[in-house]
Structures are given as structure tokens and as C-alpha cells.
Amino acid sequence: MEKEISQAVIRRMPRYYRYLGELLDEGVERISSGELSERMSVTASQIRQDLNNFGGFGQQGYGYNVSYLYEEIGKILGLNETHNIIIIGAGNLGQAIANYMKFEKLGFHTIALFDVRDDLVGTKIRGIDVHHINELDDFVKDHNIDIAALTMPKSSADDIANRLVSLGIHAIWNFAHVDLSIDATDVVVENVHLSDSLMQLSYNIVKNH
Amino acid sequence: MEKEISQAVIRRMPRYYRYLGELLDEGVERISSGELSERMSVTASQIRQDLNNFGGFGQQGYGYNVSYLYEEIGKILGLNETHNIIIIGAGNLGQAIANYMKFEKLGFHTIALFDVRDDLVGTKIRGIDVHHINELDDFVKDHNIDIAALTMPKSSADDIANRLVSLGIHAIWNFAHVDLSIDATDVVVENVHLSDSLMQLSYNIVKNH
Numbered sequence: 235m236e237k238e239i240s241q242a243v244i245r246r247m248p249r250y251y252r253y254l255g256e257l258l259d260e261g262v263e264r265i266s267s268g269e270l271s272e273r274m275s276v277t278a279s280q281i282r283q284d285l286n287n288f289g290g291f292g293q294q295g296y297g298y299n300v301s302y303l304y305e306e307i308g309k310i311l312g313l314n315e316t317h318n319i320i321i322i323g324a325g326n327l328g329q330a331i332a333n334y335m336k337f338e339k340l341g342f343h344t345i346a347l348f349d350v351r352d353d354l355v356g357t358k359i360r361g362i363d364v365h366h367i368n369e370l371d372d373f374v375k376d377h378n379i380d381i382a383a384l385t386m387p388k389s390s391a392d393d394i395a396n397r398l399v400s401l402g403i404h405a406i407w408n409f410a411h412v413d414l415s416i417d418a419t420d421v422v423v424e425n426v427h428l429s430d431s432l433m434q435l436s437y438n439i440v441k442n443h
Numbered sequence: 444m445e446k447e448i449s450q451a452v453i454r455r456m457p458r459y460y461r462y463l464g465e466l467l468d469e470g471v472e473r474i475s476s477g478e479l480s481e482r483m484s485v486t487a488s489q490i491r492q493d494l495n496n497f498g499g500f501g502q503q504g505y506g507y508n509v510s511y512l513y514e515e516i517g518k519i520l521g522l523n524e525t526h527n528i529i530i531i532g533a534g535n536l537g538q539a540i541a542n543y544m545k546f547e548k549l550g551f552h553t554i555a556l557f558d559v560r561d562d563l564v565g566t567k568i569r570g571i572d573v574h575h576i577n578e579l580d581d582f583v584k585d586h587n588i589d590i591a592a593l594t595m596p597k598s599s600a601d602d603i604a605n606r607l608v609s610l611g612i613h614a615i616w617n618f619a620h621v622d623l624s625i626d627a628t629d630v631v632v633e634n635v636h637l638s639d640s641l642m643q644l645s646y647n648i649v650k651n652h
Contacts (some may be wrong), residue, residue, distance in 0.1 A: 250544055252621075257598075275622075310649075311645055312646055312648055313645065318485055326538045327535075336620060365633070405644055405647070411545060412461075424641070426640055428540075428543070429457065429546065430631070432546060432590075433456070433520045433522065434454060434456075434633055436520055437520045438633070440519075442613065
């Protein structure tokens with residue numbers, strides 16, 4: 235893509251995708267930016283601006299073709315390809331991710347979990363093997379892995395992240411409660427800091443009272 | 444507070460809190476905005492601006508007192524009070540939240556989980572009871588609940604959210620894959636949309652190649 239698109243726009247694209255999916259489920263074939271704007275509680279001009287980053291998709295006066303727009307946004311988000319995920323940390327959070335069927339439907343397939351705990355190694359989560367972390371290097375070399383999800387404690391997060399990167403993994407979905415220090419520039423990291431989210435909620439409770 | 448502080452600033456405050464906590468663990472007593480800026484990879488002027496929203500905390504030339512700043516940001520985030528949480532949905536994600544000790548340390552106490560599944564109702568997660576959802580109304584009336592975490596499927600999320608609000612709960616931590624429609628204005632909602640996060644990662648993988 236020629237133009238650098240801001241992460242703020244990118245953050246909104248999955249939401250468009252979600253709403254368009256709901257419209258499809260309801261059998262809606264065409265929607266104006268005005269109707270979509272009301273439904274999503276954003277301005278119509280915001281919608282037009284966001285979509286214009288990718289070339290538009292609407293015809294003046296005709297609105298958007300829902301299934302076409304759904305598919306195109308899916309392509310923008312890389313959902314026309316499948317992605318293999320490994321999960322480091324097979325505790326509750328790792329298991330929750332492995333169990334979440336929604337990710338499968340979007341083309342994200344968890345193919346292995348890794349842990350150090352004896353009571354977890356050798357078990358299966360929804361049919362997916364939990365391996366010992368010692369098997370990580372061989373497994374990654376033998377499989378095509380697109381994304382590693384980190385759900386283990388923060389103390390080992392940096393070490394594991396750099397090990398994964400040295401094994402050729404370039405995308406990390408980080409749930410560890412730390413900002414990763416990675417010695418490489420071509421790695422994309424998406425953080426889910428649950429404690430930060432909870433603190434933001436807590437701030438808004440205080441402010442609201 | 445007189446001035447409305449932007450959510451962008453608020454989103455950054457938990458990160459300050461996290462880094463200051465790490466500094467405290469390392470025994471650092473005082474830090475300049477320059478050093479803090481390098482550590483956090485944000486500009487020193489951003490740090491000064493963010494903290495000035497709350498009155499500053501630094502003395503020119505002396506830097507920040509780490510433990511004082513940590514405590515003050517904690518107060519801003521409402522962490523000087525404890526918060527009781529109930530979790531609706533006792534599957535893996537609900538269990539992950541109930542099991543996460545970090546939240547306890549921040550003063551967020553999970554006191555009950557609710558579900559409809561026979562194999563979950565009556566069990567305990569880290570000593571916390573899983574109740575049937577039918578017991579929700581009585582439980583909420585008998586206890587002081589600050590936050591409800593929603594981890595159940597999106598199909599029932601709106602109904603449960605509005606039921607919780609009518610029972611007097613004003614803060615919702617929403618993990619359901621839907622933007623809630625709540626018929627009240629004095630409710631704060633913090634969303635964790637894991638699929639959206641995964642799609643954003645996927646976009647950045649495509650862009651990076």
C-alpha cells in the first residue's frame with residue numbers, strides 16, 4: 235500500500251467488519267453511510283473518510299453493498315488467508331484462546347500450546363496438544379507459524395518473545411503484563427493488557443461518581 | 444475534577460502506573476522525566492503534559508519521587524479503594540479472570556461467578572463460588588458490587604447488561620463480541636474485544652510483508 239494508514243483507522247476496521255457481519259446475518263444487502271453511521275454511533279463522514287483510505291467502496295446515492303464491503307474489509311484485515319497460532323502458556327487464558335471458536339471462523343487456527351507445568355503438558359485443549367516448552371524450537375521449525383500468543387507470566391515474556399523472533403515468528407499477541415523489549419524491527423506486536431483495561435474502567439467509575 | 448481529561452490520557456495512566464511499579468521494585472526512588480521517557484519510549488514532553496492534567500507532581504530539576512507518583516496515579520485510577528467484581532460466564536475466560544492474582548493485588552476482588560451450565564454451577568474457582576444465573580438478582584441485592592465482567596456469548600450480552608444496570612451496577616467490563624446497547628447514561632463500559640485485537644494484528648502482518 236502506498237499510503238501509511240494510521241493505527242487509529244486500523245483499530246476501527248475490525249468494528250466495521252463486525253457490524254457488516256451482523257448486517258449480513260440479518261439479510262441486509264445494501265446500506266447507506268447514514269444508516270451505518272447511526273447503527274455504529276459514529277458520524278457518516280468518519281465512515282466515508284475511513285473507507286476512503288482504502289479506495290472508497292461506495293457509489294454516491296447507492297450506499298454500500300454489504301457483502302462486497304464485508305469481503306473487502308476482510309481482505310484488508312488479512313482474513314482471506316488462514317493464520318496458524320501457537321500459544322505460550324496453557325493456563326486459563328491460554329485455554330480460553332484455544333477454546334474460542336470465533337477465532338477459528340476468522341481463519342485463526344491454534345495448532346499447539348506450550349507450557350512448563352507437568353499437569354498441563356501432554357493434555358489436550360479442544361483436541362490441541364499442550365507441549366513442553368522445551369519442544370518449542372523444533373515445533374516452530376517444523377510448522378508454519380504466523381502468530382505466537384503469549385499468556386505466561388511477565389518474568390519470562392521477553393526471553394520467550396526474543397526466542398520466538400529468532401525462530402522466525404514475526405507477529406506476537408502479547409497478554410503478558412509488560413511491554414516487550416524485542417531486538418528486531420520487523421516484528422508486529424499487539425498488546426492486550428487486561429490490568430490496564432481494568433484500571434481505565436476503575437478511573438471512569440471514580441470520575442462518574 | 445473541573446477539567447474533562449481525554450480518554451487518550453487516561454489510557455496511558457495505567458502504563459505509567461505499571462512502569463513506576465517496576466521502578467519501585469528495582470528500588471529507584473527518584474527519576475527525571477527524561478529517564479522515564481527513555482524507559483517508556485514516549486517523549487518527556489508527553490509525560491509532563493499527561494501528568495500536568497492532574498497537577499504535575501514534579502519539581503523542576505528534581506525529577507519525580509517514584510513512590511509518591513506511584514501512589515498518586517494509583518489514587519487517580521481509583522486503586523486506593525477496593526472493587527468487588529462479579530463475572531457472568533464461568534467458562535475459560537471467566538475462570539482466567541477469577542484466577543488472575545494480579546487483579547487482587549490491584550484491589551479488584553472477584554466475589555462470584557455466574558453461569559447457566561450444570562457442570563459449572565456449584566463448582567469453585569480459586570475458592571469463589573459459581574452460582575446459577577437465576578441467583579443473580581438476589582446476589583447483587585445482597586452484596587456491594589462495583590463491576591460486572593461479561594464473558595458470556597454475545598447473544599445474551601445486552602439482556603444481562605441491562606439487567607445488571609437495573610440492579611444498580613454502573614460499571615461493565617465487556618468481553619462479549621458486541622458493542623452493548625444499554626438504556627442508561629450513568630454506566631461506564633470498558634470493552635475488551637479480543638477478535639478485534641487479533642484482526643488488528645493480522646492487518647499489521649499483511650502490511651509488514
